[in-house]
Amino acid sequence: MNIEHIFGFKYRIPKEGKMRVDATFYASESILEDLKSEDYASLQQICNVATLPGVVEPALTMPDIHWGYGFPIGGVAAFDPEEEGVVSPGGVGFDINCGVRLLVAELSREEVDPYEGRMVQDPRKNRLADALYESVPSGVGKGRKDVGFGRKDLQGVLVDGAGALVERGYGEPEDLENIESNGRLPGADPEEVSDRAYERGVSQLGTLGSGNHFLEVQYIDEIYDEEATRAYGLSLGQVTVLIHSGSRGLGHQVCQDYVERCMEVAQKYDIELEDRQLAAAPIKSHEGGAYLKAMYAAANFAFANRQLITHFTRQAFASAGFRSKEHPLRVLYDLAHNNAKFEEHDGHEVLVHRKGATRAFGPGNKELPERYRPVGQPVLVPGDMGRYSFVLAGTEGAMSETFGSSAHGAGRKMGRRRAKKAAKGRNLRRELEDKGILIRAASKATIDEEMSEAYKDATEVVEATNGAGIGKKVARLRPLIVVKG
Amino acid sequence: MIRMLDHTADVGFEIRASSVEALFDVARLALLMTVFEEPPEEGKDEDSVRLSAPDLETLLVRWINELVFLIQGDRFVPVRADARIQETDEGSFSLEARLAGAPLEFDVYGWQGEIKSATFHGLDVTKEGEDWRAQVILDV
Numbered sequence: 080m081n082i083e084h085i086f087g088f089k090y091r092i093p094k095e096g097k098m099r100v101d102a103t104f105y106a107s108e109s110i111l112e113d114l115k116s117e118d119y120a121s122l123q124q125i126c127n128v129a130t131l132p133g134v135v136e137p138a139l140t141m142p143d144i145h146w147g148y149g150f151p152i153g154g155v156a157a158f159d160p161e162e163e164g165v166v167s168p169g170g171v172g173f174d175i176n177c178g179v180r181l182l183v184a185e186l187s188r189e190e191v192d193p194y195e196g197r198m199v200q201d202p203r204k205n206r207l208a209d210a211l212y213e214s215v216p217s218g219v220g221k222g223r224k225d226v227g228f229g230r231k232d233l234q235g236v237l238v239d240g241a242g243a244l245v246e247r248g249y250g251e252p253e254d255l256e257n258i259e260s261n262g263r264l265p266g267a268d269p270e271e272v273s274d275r276a277y278e279r280g281v282s283q284l285g286t287l288g289s290g291n292h293f294l295e296v297q298y299i300d301e302i303y304d305e306e307a308t309r310a311y312g313l314s315l316g317q318v319t320v321l322i323h324s325g326s327r328g329l330g331h332q333v334c335q336d337y338v339e340r341c342m343e344v345a346q347k348y349d350i351e352l353e354d355r356q357l358a359a360a361p362i363k364s365h366e367g368g369a370y371l372k373a374m375y376a377a378a379n380f381a382f383a384n385r386q387l388i389t390h391f392t393r394q395a396f397a398s399a400g401f402r403s404k405e406h407p408l409r410v411l412y413d414l415a416h417n418n419a420k421f422e423e424h425d426g427h428e429v430l431v432h433r434k435g436a437t438r439a440f441g442p443g444n445k446e447l448p449e450r451y452r453p454v455g456q457p458v459l460v461p462g463d464m465g466r467y468s469f470v471l472a473g474t475e476g477a478m479s480e481t482f483g484s485s486a487h488g489a490g491r492k493m494g495r496r497r498a499k500k501a502a503k504g505r506n507l508r509r510e511l512e513d514k515g516i517l518i519r520a521a522s523k524a525t526i527d528e529e530m531s532e533a534y535k536d537a538t539e540v541v542e543a544t545n546g547a548g549i550g551k552k553v554a555r556l557r558p559l560i561v562v563k564g
Numbered sequence: 565m566i567r568m569l570d571h572t573a574d575v576g577f578e579i580r581a582s583s584v585e586a587l588f589d590v591a592r593l594a595l596l597m598t599v600f601e602e603p604p605e606e607g608k609d610e611d612s613v614r615l616s617a618p619d620l621e622t623l624l625v626r627w628i629n630e631l632v633f634l635i636q637g638d639r640f641v642p643v644r645a646d647a648r649i650q651e652t653d654e655g656s657f658s659l660e661a662r663l664a665g666a667p668l669e670f671d672v673y674g675w676q677g678e679i680k681s682a683t684f685h686g687l688d689v690t691k692e693g694e695d696w697r698a699q700v701i702l703d704v
Contacts, residue, residue, distance in 0.1 A: 145573065148685050148703065152573070173680040173703050279637055289677040290704050328636065331680040331703075335629060338684070339622070355684040494570035495704075524601065524676050564677065 080119045080126075088142070088547035089480075092122060097353070098129040100136035103480075107543040110142055113492070113535075117146065124151040127353035131156070132361070133164025135429055139481050141436045142543035143460075143535070145490040147172070149356030152435030155484045157422075159429050160362040165350065166370055167359035168337040170432035171419050174288075175333060175374055176381035177325030178259075178415035179459045179487075181470065182389060182408040184318040186401060188298035191318050192559050196515015203400065204517060207296065208560045210395035212519035215294055215388055217287040217564030226387065228284055230277055233380075234269040236284065240379035241386040241413075249390040256448050258413040259438060262382040264420070268372035272329070273336050276373075280329025280380060285387035287324045289521070289564030291491075291529065294392065295321045295461075296560035297468065303552040307454040307472045311411055313554055320408060321468055321556065322388050323461055325417065326381035333377045337370040362430055371419070378418050385413055411470075412457035414438060416487035424482050431482045439473035439485035439550055458485050458550050462537030464518065464529055464563070465511060468556040469541045476548030485550035489537040495528040502527035511561070520563040529563060566594045569701070575679075576686070576701035584620065585647045587689070587696040588627055588659070592645050595631055598702065600641075601674025607643040607666030616658040620689040623649070623657045624698060628682035636678055639668035679704055 083091045085103075090111075092102040102125045106114065114122055121144050128150055129138040135157040144153035149169025158164030184191075194201050216223060226249075228236065236243045241262025242255055255261045287294060297319045302308050326333075341358035344366050345351075350359055360367040393407040401407075419432045440447055440456040447456050455473035462468045477483050493501070507526045511518050520526050544550040569576035577594040581587040596603035613630050617623035634640045640663075647661035680703040689698045 147573075148683050275633065279633065328678075335681045342622075342684075343618075355687070491573045494572050495575060496568060496570045521670070522675065524674070528677070 080122060088543050092126060094129065097351070098126055100129050100134050100138060102126055102129050102139070103137040104140040104144060105142045105543060105547045105549065107142065107539060109539060110543060114144070121146045121151040124354070125154055127357060128154060128156045128170070130351070130353055131158070131165050131167065131357065131359055132350060133158040133160070133162040135159055139484070141484065141486040142547065143435065143486040143488055143490050143540045147434060149354050150432065150434040152490060153486065154434045155431065155436045155482055157424065157429040157431045157482050158362060159427060164362050164430060165359035166362050166367045166419055166430055167357055167432065168334050168341060168370055169356040169358060170434055171334065171374060172417040172434045173331045173334040174325035174417055175330035176378035176415045177417045178381065178385070178413065179461055180322045180385045180389065180413035181411040181457070181459050182320040182322070182392065183313065183411045184320065184396070184408050186318040187316045188318060191296065191401070192515065199512045204560065207396065207399040207401065208517045208519050210399040211294060211296070211392065211560065211562050214391040214395040215287055215562060217289065217521060217562060223282070223285045226285055228281060230281065233277060233281055236383045237269040237272060237376035237379050238267050239263055240382040244383050244386040244390070250386050254386065254389065254410045257410040258382060259415055262386065262413065264375040264378045266372060267375035267379050269376055271369045271373040272333060272376050276329045276332035276336065279332050280327055283327040283329070284380070284384055285391060286327060287388065287564055288327055289525065292324045292564060293464065294388065294562040295464070295558050297321060297556040297558050299554050300557040301555040303554060304472065307551070307553040310451055310454040311457055311470070311553065313470070319556055320392055321459065321461055322385055322392070324384055324388060326377045327384060329380050330377040333373045337373060340366055341370070374419065378415065381415065382413070412459065414459060422483065433484055435487050436484045437487045438483055439477040440483045441473045441475045441478045455551070460486055460537055460541055461488050463489060463531045463534035464558060464561045465514060465516065465531035467537060469537060469552065470554040470556065471541065471544065471550035472553050474548055474551050477550065481549050486540050486544045489535040489540050491533055492535050493533040498530050498533040499524065499527045501532065502530055516558045516561060518561045518563070525563050566590060566597065568597065571701055574701055574704050576699065578697070578699045580695050580697045582695060584649050584696050587698055588624065588647050588649065589645050591624060591628060591698065591700065592631055592642055595628055596641065599635060599676055599679065601676060603673055604641055604643050604666040607641065607664050609640060609665045609667065611640055611663045611665060613659065613661045613663065616656060618656045620657055621687050623659055624689055624700065625682045625684060625687065627659060628700060632679045635668060640665040641668050641673070677704055
């Protein structure tokens with residue numbers, strides 16, 4: 080593979096063979112070593128993306144790049160509908176609109192963790208952990224029994240997203256302005272969502288899911304940028320809650336349905352697929368349009384899902400005795416890291432696919448809430464359950480270099496079986512408790528598979544992102560309580 | 565034969581059997597081994613599946629995804645499958661299967677986490693000599 084170092088953290092793979100455009104990637108030396116050790120398999124994937132019709136230069140990967148299905152995780156690619164550009168379900172992912180939401184409490188660490196992690200049996204902290212675990216079902220099959228959504232209600236959710244939940248009393252109107260796209264992608268059509276997708280999703284609204292999804296109570300333990308911190312209303316020691324979840328079985332099914340549909344029509348549209356999971360259809364085709372409408376519907380389900388989880392998180396805090404003077408938990412921001420959206424870049428409207436990558440609009444962008452506009456969009460980068468997560472800000476650099484995109488997390492470096500083997504003989508729950516972190520999980524297997532060592536270090540990703548100028552460090556978050564499926 | 569693959573981000577398996585129907589049944593078993601620490605072996609409930617696909621690989625993906633739905637959606641764990649796979653005149657494939665199953669019990673069987681989908685990545689169904697072989701990666 081021909082890799083050119085441009086400068087700093089930026090590298091280029093010049094187009095060759097069937098690539099229509101160059102690929103650009105961002106990496107530190109250590110990340111580059113990781114890429115080399117896998118024979119550049121992930122970079123080959125972005126080169127494959129660069130072969131698709133209508134791709135706008137460059138095809139990109141973020142510093143948290145790792146191998147995915149079709150697109151690499153951390154992949155960003157824009158397509159021009161006027162140049163026969165395509166939409167690819169694999170460029171969005173199975174978990175459509177998976178994303179993270181950060182809530183900010185009017186609480187300090189001392190109020191939630193007065194013993195600073197030194198007392199595992201701290202009753203208040205344990206009460207909060209138990210309340211959160213009870214309030215937010217995490218695994219599959221554990222659908223909510225307290226909230227009933229029939230098919231008709233669900234159709235409304237698929238059209239209106241988070242707003243549909245706020246209308247029903249699950250949240251505040253001001254929540255919506257701090258969600259990307261106000262918690263709703265317009266153009267959704269529930270009719271393009273299959274019956275099977277409805278069946279899979281109907282009982283899962285308000286649930287976390289399993290795998291790397293989580294709900295985490297944290298506190299801000301370091302501030303890097305005073306101006307952005309002030310604009311976001313953050314302060315040192317403040318308690319936060321990070322929610323990572325997506326569109327659950329409904330989104331998974333929509334992706335499944337349309338990957339197959341796009342595979343079927345690839346020949347009809349003369350689309351040569353270097354990888355079947357890159358299956359795509361022209362944006363302006365019937366099939367492309369149908370996928371977009373279904374994808375928006377699934378995306379709205381994900382926004383609504385995080386909204387409902389927020390409602391029950393607020394209830395859990397209240398039931399555990401943490402009642403706020405004004406508002407229990409404020410939505411700082413909610414952003415997605417798996418979707419495709421029409422955006423204007425360099426004067427052209429293009430369809431930007433972000434798969435395991437985050438929108439990161441810079442200062443001045445009118446899509447942002449007014450009080451965030453001077454400093455740029457909050458960008459949330461979760462780490463693993465034993466280490467830090469981060470708040471960054473979108474930058475001008477992201478707008479000019481990466482279609483306004485940034486990193487989304489750290490990614491695994493160890494398979495689940497290997498992680499379980501490595502965990503044998505260890506009590507990971509106790510190890511986390513020794514760090515002052517309480518964990519609530521459905522099983523030991525979940526904790527073992529999600530051990531810190533199974534993940535790359537988010538700090539490394541954030542340093543590369545910051546160094547590359549495509550996300551600016553604002554604050555660091557340290558876990559106190561982790562809830563997993 | 566089932567060999568579980570240790571995929572970095574997801575899970576997968578490589579399987580072998582003496583016939584294509586047996587291969588699909590081994591895929592069922594491999595799926596149960598992925599999803600449960602100790603999958604059930606007996607069950608009195610019944611269900612059936614009918615699928616078709618343009619090729620065997622797509623058929624295998626659809627089969628696994630159907631079983632995932634039965635487990636995660638209908639809470640029916642397929643402990644036995646009696647499948648018939650036929651090639652049509654047009655070169656596509658159909659599958660009809662009768663299933664025996666047990667109700668899903670998370671704690672009893674040791675639930676290991678949900679499956680999003682079987683994927684087409686690294687997907688392979690081939691005849692090697694007298695045996696059939698397949699490889700599948702699942703997104704979790």
